[in-house]
Amino acid sequence: MIAPRRLHRAAGAVLAVFVTVHIANHLVALAGVDAHVRFMERARLVYRQPVVEVVLLLCAALQAASGLSMLWTGRHRRRTVLGWLQAGSGAYIALFLAIHVGAVLAARIVGGLDTNFYFAAAGLHVWPFALFFAPYYFLAVAALFAHVGCALRRGRAVVARMSGAGVVVAVLIVATLMGKVVPVAIPARYLATFAFAGP
Numbered sequence: 729m730i731a732p733r734r735l736h737r738a739a740g741a742v743l744a745v746f747v748t749v750h751i752a753n754h755l756v757a758l759a760g761v762d763a764h765v766r767f768m769e770r771a772r773l774v775y776r777q778p779v780v781e782v783v784l785l786l787c788a789a790l791q792a793a794s795g796l797s798m799l800w801t802g803r804h805r806r807r808t809v810l811g812w813l814q815a816g817s818g819a820y821i822a823l824f825l826a827i828h829v830g831a832v833l834a835a836r837i838v839g840g841l842d843t844n845f846y847f848a849a850a851g852l853h854v855w856p857f858a859l860f861f862a863p864y865y866f867l868a869v870a871a872l873f874a875h876v877g878c879a880l881r882r883g884r885a886v887v888a889r890m891s892g893a894g895v896v897v898a899v900l901i902v903a904t905l906m907g908k909v910v911p912v913a914i915p916a917r918y919l920a921t922f923a924f925a926g927p
């Protein structure tokens with residue numbers, strides 16, 4: 729059997745390629761929603777290929793499972809701040825991945841929605857859902873950068889720089905999704921997902 733740590737590193741390397749493109753895709757929205765959608769359409773030509781997507785989703789599941797396994801088995805040995813930061817950020821990413829990928833697939837397969845910028849942003853434009861989605865997305869990006877910073881094993885200064893960069897990137901992405909950077913008008917079909925909360 730492959731050790732959870734090796735599995736975590738291998739799945740993480742595959743996932744890192746997608747996540748780099750994915751975060752870049754969200755930063756492209758700083759230049760407008762159209763730029764974001766054009767970037768996503770090109771990236772999807774690769775990651776929406778059935779074989780690529782199956783490998784990607786499998787890696788996401790393996791990443792979360794192996795990470796949670798190490799979180800549990802290492803619970804008595806974890807004594808440093810960096811150790812706890814790595815474990816805590818990893819636990820949040822595993823929870824986020826389960827909700828996020830589940831929501832994306834359900835919206836696509838059951839809801840028939842194009843899971844583009846508007847899908848990600850809709851919840852931030854409906855009260856009180858913004859109270860959930862703002863910290864949910866912010867923490868995902870911040871945790872990702874902190875987690876990768878810890879995994880690099882280059883000491884506290886690198887972790888601090890990576891975590892700081894994560895906070896900046898997270899603020900930019902969430903502010904853009906909220907329509908605070910460029911104009912954002914969410915189409916009615918995306919807002920309808922939250923219609924059950926209305927009068």
Ligand code: HEM
Nearest residue numbers: 747772781788829832843844845847848865868869872901
């Ligand atoms: C603010 C942060 C994020 C937002 C707004 C966001 C939004 C999205 C959207 C809209 C999709 C659908 C893409 C498509 O239909 O082509 C998606 C898919 C996905 N995201 Fe994220 N995401 C964020 C962060 C993350 C992070 C941090 C991870 C990983 C740690 C992640 C992993 C994934 C995965 C695995 C998919 C499924 C790809 C597929 O098979 O289509 N996302 N995300």
